[in-house]
Amino acid sequence: MATDEENEALSRFAHAFGSPLTAMQSAIRMLALLHPQAPEDEQRILELLDRNCRRLTTAVDRLLSATTVEGTTVRVALPAEQMDGGPAFGPTVTAEVEPAADAAEPRVAADQADILIVDDDLPIRKMLATMLTQAGYTVRTAANATAAVDMARERRPALITLDLAMPGVDGSRLLPVLKEDPAIKDIPVLVVSSLVSGGRIHVPNAAGSISKPVHRELFLRAVADILQPTPEADGWRGKILLVDDEEDIRRPLATHLNERGYAVFELGEGSATIEAARYWEPDLLLLDLRLPDADGMDLLRALKEDWRTSPIPVVLLSSERRPEEKARAFQLAADDYVTKPYSIVELVARIEAVLRRKETEFSTSPSTRLPGNIAIERVLHQRITASQPFAVCYADLDNFKAYNDVYGFLKGDGVIHQVAHIIAEAVRNQGTPEDFIGHIGGDDFVVITKPERADPICQRIVSEFEQIIPLFYDAETRARGHIVTQDRQGRPAHFPLMTLTLVIVTNDRRTIEHPGQVGDIAAELKHKAKSTPGSTILRDRRSEPGPNKNGKNR
Numbered sequence: 001m002a003t004d005e006e007n008e009a010l011s012r013f014a015h016a017f018g019s020p021l022t023a024m025q026s027a028i029r030m031l032a033l034l035h036p037q038a039p040e041d042e043q044r045i046l047e048l049l050d051r052n053c054r055r056l057t058t059a060v061d062r063l064l065s066a067t068t069v070e071g072t073t074v075r076v077a078l079p080a081e082q083m084d085g086g087p088a089f090g091p092t093v094t095a096e097v098e099p100a101a102d103a104a105e106p107r108v109a110a111d112q113a114d115i116l117i118v119d120d121d122l123p124i125r126k127m128l129a130t131m132l133t134q135a136g137y138t139v140r141t142a143a144n145a146t147a148a149v150d151m152a153r154e155r156r157p158a159l160i161t162l163d164l165a166m167p168g169v170d171g172s173r174l175l176p177v178l179k180e181d182p183a184i185k186d187i188p189v190l191v192v193s194s195l196v197s198g199g200r201i202h203v204p205n206a207a208g209s210i211s212k213p214v215h216r217e218l219f220l221r222a223v224a225d226i227l228q229p230t231p232e233a234d235g236w237r238g239k240i241l242l243v244d245d246e247e248d249i250r251r252p253l254a255t256h257l258n259e260r261g262y263a264v265f266e267l268g269e270g271s272a273t274i275e276a277a278r279y280w281e282p283d284l285l286l287l288d289l290r291l292p293d294a295d296g297m298d299l300l301r302a303l304k305e306d307w308r309t310s311p312i313p314v315v316l317l318s319s320e321r322r323p324e325e326k327a328r329a330f331q332l333a334a335d336d337y338v339t340k341p342y343s344i345v346e347l348v349a350r351i352e353a354v355l356r357r358k359e360t361e362f363s364t365s366p367s368t369r370l371p372g373n374i375a376i377e378r379v380l381h382q383r384i385t386a387s388q389p390f391a392v393c394y395a396d397l398d399n400f401k402a403y404n405d406v407y408g409f410l411k412g413d414g415v416i417h418q419v420a421h422i423i424a425e426a427v428r429n430q431g432t433p434e435d436f437i438g439h440i441g442g443d444d445f446v447v448i449t450k451p452e453r454a455d456p457i458c459q460r461i462v463s464e465f466e467q468i469i470p471l472f473y474d475a476e477t478r479a480r481g482h483i484v485t486q487d488r489q490g491r492p493a494h495f496p497l498m499t500l501t502l503v504i505v506t507n508d509r510r511t512i513e514h515p516g517q518v519g520d521i522a523a524e525l526k527h528k529a530k531s532t533p534g535s536t537i538l539r540d541r542r543s544e545p546g547p548n549k550n551g552k553n554r
Contacts, residue, residue: 022249022341024053057341113158113227117141118148118174119192120166128161128192128214135220145169149177152184158227162206164193179205188226192219210279215272218279221265237261238283238355243273243299244317245291249340253286256344257351270294274302277309281369284355289318289329297332304333307427307436311371313354317342370420370439376446379436380515383448384507391454391506394522395423395461397443398530402483402495403472415472415498416443422468423447426460451508458502458537465500466535473497501529504539 028050038046067076115137119125122143129139140155142148145168152160160178164171171193179185188207192214207226210218240262244250247268254264265280267273270291277285285303289296296316303309313335318325326337335354338347383390397419404412420437423445427435435457436448449457470478477483478497487493503525505518512518521540529538 020248024049024341027248027252028053060341112136112138114138114140114155115223116148116151116155116157116160118143118145118160118166118171119163120144121163124163124212124214128219131214131216131219132223135223137223145174145177148174149181152178152187153181156184157187159207159223160187160189161192161223162189164191164195175205190222190226208279211275215267215269215275217265217267217269218272218276221276222279236263239263239265239280240284240286240351241265241267241273241276241280241282241312242286243267243270243276243291244286244288245269245293246288249288253344253347256348260348270296270299273299274306274309277303277312278306282312284313284315284351284358286315286317286351289316289320297328300329300332300334306433308424310436311358311369311375313358315347315351315354317347370437370445372438373440376436376438376440376448377515379438379448380518384512384514389451389506389508391449391451391504391508392518392522393447393449393454393458394440394503394505394526395419395445395447396501396526398499398501398535399483399495400443400498402485403498406483406485407472411472415469418468418472419443419465419500420445422464423461426457426464430456430460451506454504454506455537455539458504461502462500462535462537469498496533499533499535501526501535502537503529504537506540510540 028046031046063076067074069075115132117125117128117132117139119128119141120143125141125143129141132139140151140157142151144166148160148162151157162171162175166174169177171191175189175191178187178189189205191206191209192212193209194212208222210222237260240257242250242254242257242264244253245268250266250268254266257264265276265282267276270288271293273285273287273294287296287299291299296318300314300316303312303314310333314333315336315338316329316334317338317340319340320326321339329337335358336350338350380390380392397415400412400415403415420439423437427437427447427449431447431449431453435450435453438446438448440446447454447457473483482494482496484492484494503522505512505521505525525538525540529536
C-alpha cells in the first residue's frame with residue numbers, strides 16, 4: 001500500500017498534466033463560443049487544436065494509469081504498443097488571441113464610483129484603499145465617526161465601508177446616524193469588521209457585512225454587488241461559486257457558465273471559500289481539491305458540517321484519480337467528483353444534473369434556501385440511529401394566512417424569509433455548529449439541536465419575533481391589534497397579529513425510534529399550544545418543563 005508521501009507525489013504528478021490540459025481544452029472551447037461565425041480557416045484551426053488536445057488527453061490518461069511512485073521516484077511502466085494510434089502531435093499552428101476580460105474584477109461604472117472607507121486601523125484603511133483603487137474606484141478614508149459623517153455629507157460617496165469596533169463613537173452607533181440623516185441616508189453601507197464572524201449576518205440598515213481578515217475577491221465582489229447588483233431576477237439560472245487557483249482553468253469555465261445563464265463568483269484562493277459560501281449563498285460550489293493555501297478535503301468537511309453551507313451542492317475538481325481519494329470525497333458528502341483534464345461540456349452537464357437532483361431531493365424554498373422534508377428526515381434518522389441525544393424544535397406561524405390574504409403573497413414571502421433569518425440568528429447565537437435548520441414548507445420550520453440548547457434557542461426566536469413582526473403591519477393595523485378579513489367560510493372575521501408557536505420534542509426522557517414518531521408528538525403538542533393566545537413555547541411533557549408564553553413555564 002502506498003504511503004501518504006507517495007500518494008502526494010502521485011497527485012502532484014497527475015496535477016502537472018491534468019491542469020494544463022484542462023486549461024487548453026477550456027481555452028479552445030471558449031474561442032469556439034466567442035467566435036461562432038469565424039472564417040472557415042479559423043474553424044479548421046480550432047478543430048485541429050481540439051482534436052489533438054483530445055488525443056493528448058487520451059495519451060496522458062494511459063500514462064497516468066501506468067504510473068507508480070517508489071519512494072521519491074515516479075515510474076511509468078507502459079508497453080510501447082499501448083501508445084500507438086498515430087502521431088502524437090499535428091502541425092504547429094500559432095494564433096493571436098485577444099485576452100479575455102478580467103472576470104474577477106468588479107463591475108465599475110464609467111464615472112468611477114466614489115467609496116468612503118471608515119476604519120480607525122491605518123493598515124486596514126490602506127489595504128482596503130489599495131484593493132479598491134486597483135479595481136478602478138475613487139477612494140477616500142476616515143479614521144473616526146466625526147470625519148466619516150462630515151465627509152459623507154460633503155462628498156456623498158456611492159458606498160461607505162464601515163468598521164464596527166472603533167474608539168469613541170463606534171460603527172454600530174454611527175450607522176443609525178448615517179441612516180437617519182435625510183441627506184445621506186440613501187448611501188449604502190458595507191460593514192467590514194472582525195465582529196462579523198462567519199460571513200453574512202444581519203446588521204440593521206447595512207447593505208451587507210463581511211468579516212476581517214478581508215479576502216480580496218470577496219470584498220470586491222461585495223462592493224460590486226452593492227453598487228451594481230447582479231441581475232439575478234432578469235434571467236440568471238442560478239449562482240455558482242468557483243474556487244480554483246489556476247486562472248487559465250477558472251476563467252474559461254466561468255465564461256462558459258455565464259453563457260449558460262449562471263452568475264459566477266470566482267475565487268482564486270481556498271481560504272475565503274467558507275465565508276464566500278456563507279455570504280453569497282450559491283446554488284452550487286465548484287471546488288478544486290489542490291489549492292496552495294487550503295486542503296480541499298478539509299474545506300469540503302467544513303462546508304458540510306456547517307448548517308449554513310451544508311445544503312450547497314459541492315462538485316470537486318481534481319487531477320487525483322485514485323479510487324480511495326474519490327471514495328473519501330463521497331464519504332464527506334461531495335455531490336460529484338470530476339477529474340482533470342475534463343470537458344467543459346461534460347462538466348456543465350454534471351453541474352446541471354446535480355442542481356436538478358438537489359432541487360428534487362431537498363425541495364428548498366426559493367425564499368429561505370433551507371433544506372426541505374427529505375433532508376430533515378435524513379438528519380433525524382441519523383441522530384436516532386446514532387443514539388444521540390437531540391431536541392427537535394418545531395416553529396409554526398399563527399394567523400399567517402390572514403396576513404397573506406390581506407397584504408399579498410410577496411409581503412407574506414418576506415415574513416417567511418424574516419422568520420427563517422430570526423431562527424438562523426437564534427441558532428447561531430444560542431446553538432452549536434452541529435445544529436440543523438430545515439424548512440418544512442409554508443410557515444413551518446424545524447431546528448434539530450441538543451436538548452439543553454432547545455429552550456435558549458426557542459426563547460431567542462420568540463424574543464426577536466415579538467420585536468420585529470409588528471413592523472410588517474401598517475400603523476393602523478398595529479394600533480388596532482388585528483386584521484379584518486374573511487375566514488375560511490367567507491364570513492367577516494378579526495385575526496390577531498401574527499404570533500409564533502414553538503414545540504420541543506426530545507429523546508432525553510423517552511425512546512424515539514423513527515422520524516415519524518417525532519412528527520406525531522409535535523402535532524399533538526402544537527394542537528395544545530395553539531389554544532394559548534400569543535407566542536407560545538411548549539416542551540414535551542416527558543421532558544424537563546420549559547418556558548411557555550413570554551418565558552413562563554408550563
